[in-house]
Amino acid sequence: MRSARLPRVTLAEQVRDFLVLEIAQGRIPPGTPLRELEIAEQLGTSQTPVREAFRALAALGLLESRIHVGTRVREVAEQDLVDAVPVRSALEGVAGRLAAPRMKGEGQELRAAFDAMLHVAASGDRLAYADASTQFHRSIVQAARNESLLRAWNALGIEVMTIMTMASTDVPLEVAAESHREVLEALESGDPEQAEQLLAHHVAEYLPGRLQVERHADDGRTEPATA
Amino acid sequence: MRSARLPRVTLAEQVRDFLVLEIAQGRIPPGTPLRELEIAEQLGTSQTPVREAFRALAALGLLESRIHVGTRVREVAEQDLVDAVPVRSALEGVAGRLAAPRMKGEGQELRAAFDAMLHVAASGDRLAYADASTQFHRSIVQAARNESLLRAWNALGIEVMTIMTMASTDVPLEVAAESHREVLEALESGDPEQAEQLLAHHVAEYLPGRLQVERHADDGRTEPATA
DNA sequence: ATTCTATGCATTATCGATAATGCTTGCTAC
DNA sequence: GTAGCAAGCATTATCGATAATGCATAGAAT
Incomplete structure (x- = not known):
């Protein structure tokens, strides 16, 4: 959409895109539980951008979150x-x-x-x-x-x-x-x-x-x- | 959707619903700039849930955000x-x-x-x-x-x-x-x-x-x- | 054996503070 | 007078830490 235009800056967006590729290409299989802090550590960010990315992907149906419980890659x-x-x-x-x-x-x-x-x-x-x-x-x-x-x-x-x-x-x-x-x-x-x-x-x-x-x-x- | 079932708990959701009503009923007119910290203070929360609500409403097209600049109620x-x-x-x-x-x-x-x-x-x-x-x-x-x-x-x-x-x-x-x-x-x-x-x-x-x-x-x- | 209850644990949800960014305004050079 | 630049400012973006929640497990009561 604006791909080349603006450098797509925020960390949250980078995290989101990272996760999309990992999931779409099967490196994170369906059903895998994702922990916000774990991903954050893995990518060298704090929890906040990861959380934001999770929300965006949940809206796309790629992840499913249960409040206070956790998030995982959707099976379906x-x-x-x-x-x-x-x-x-x-x-x-x-x-x-x-x-x-x-x-x-x-x-x-x-x-x-x-x-x-x-x-x-x-x-x-x-x-x-x-x-x-x-x-x-x-x-x-x-x-x-x-x-x-x-x-x-x-x-x-x-x-x-x-x-x-x-x-x-x-x-x-x-x-x-x-x-x-x-x-x-x-x-x-x-x-x-x-x-x-x-x-x-x-x-x-x-x-x-x-x-x-x-x-x-x-x-x-x-x-x-x-x- | 789950309205009565689960109490719809998170602060972010409450903030979102609050904003939806305010905007839909015209108490916050189109074009109004919304500042995360200001709304947060007004509602007695921190910036985080407000930010999350902003994102959700931007996805619905009710708000528009420009990165590092600000968010406002959409005109259209x-x-x-x-x-x-x-x-x-x-x-x-x-x-x-x-x-x-x-x-x-x-x-x-x-x-x-x-x-x-x-x-x-x-x-x-x-x-x-x-x-x-x-x-x-x-x-x-x-x-x-x-x-x-x-x-x-x-x-x-x-x-x-x-x-x-x-x-x-x-x-x-x-x-x-x-x-x-x-x-x-x-x-x-x-x-x-x-x-x-x-x-x-x-x-x-x-x-x-x-x-x-x-x-x-x-x-x-x-x-x-x-x- | 089964159900209920209390406690601990994993994880998110929220907080308060700081860093980073982009806009704007005022100054300088031409 | 205008273009370019720099500093200040408003605002978000990110951070690290803490609070809150729901689940699971183990123990007690029946």
Whole structure:
């Protein structure tokens, strides 16, 4: 969002990002209890920034805290990937609808994000690809110029989910990246209907194989997912 | 959510709720700068819980913070009411779709929430009505049993919005309450399609008169709103 | 054996104080 | 008069220490 702009300074944010990566990449497995003071010591900070990071991650559903008892990494992170599908689909559909008219003609930022995604896909770095993909989708949501929408979307924690998904699927990056092209074009053409449709569908496109199976029991209208 | 169950203990939560009411009811007008230490002194706590409350409210979009500079009440709370309409509509539509099959037959909790709403509407207490209405809608979102959905919905800060809406509209409470009946019935009947439709539409039903005007410039598919 | 109760312990929640930051104002140089 | 710089100030960000809480365990009573 402001990634390169401001140096992302606070310790709390650094701690948060550290934990996100540790958890998303499986170095801290689900169920692990996290103690504020322990993490603080480990990172050389005081309890305060760690506590703040815990709160932020709990809001994303990555941790769960019980007051006066403790915090641990949530077990169900995988179910979340599945749950998120219809929600993301709905939200990004709205985003497409609202963003399309504003994009007509000037999708510079979005196209830049798309190009970055293609570029990074060629490099084979799945983590970097996750970043690029997240940035692409966030650009769309931001283009809708709707604070509520952005907030709801952020609450889903797409960054983390995308990282986790990329880590557990083996879809070739080029294919994944290429699948964004029609979305980009629909937005650039400025057609709200088509943008909504394509985005809602696209978001439901890839899901790690293992998860695809469980999916069908559940929703019934949207299809598979990643992005 | 757990309102009566656990006593909602932490100071941070109390501070948060205090601020929500002050802001929602206009006793702290938009634009007001809030200083952590000042609020702390005013409430007889230390800076820490206040800081935590600030963060939570910033996440809801009620405050905006700039690092090392300060925090103030967001100006645009009113625009948010408008922005939230298509987002809420989409989210609650999904909620209805997912919740309906689970509710078939046993909508006890939801019906209880509905009855509470009717009851409180008769009393004329608009603040209490806002609570009841929020509880009704939250029940539906919870019934969908989808963590991501609940998180996204919570991120919208419906409680606050409903309080603010009720404060600035003059729709008779009985009418507002009654309008939930068909939603309830659709859910009890267990039909996902109909529940989705009705909810998405219902959510877009009431908006304070002053705001209705601005609305039409903006979205184009969903209609007016409160709930 | 089972339930109740008291006590200790692990952990968070809160506190008061200090460090760090960014804004602003006033000065200086041109 | 204006641009650049420096010092002071308001405010947050962080720290280290203490208070409060809930859980678990062990013992007593039945």
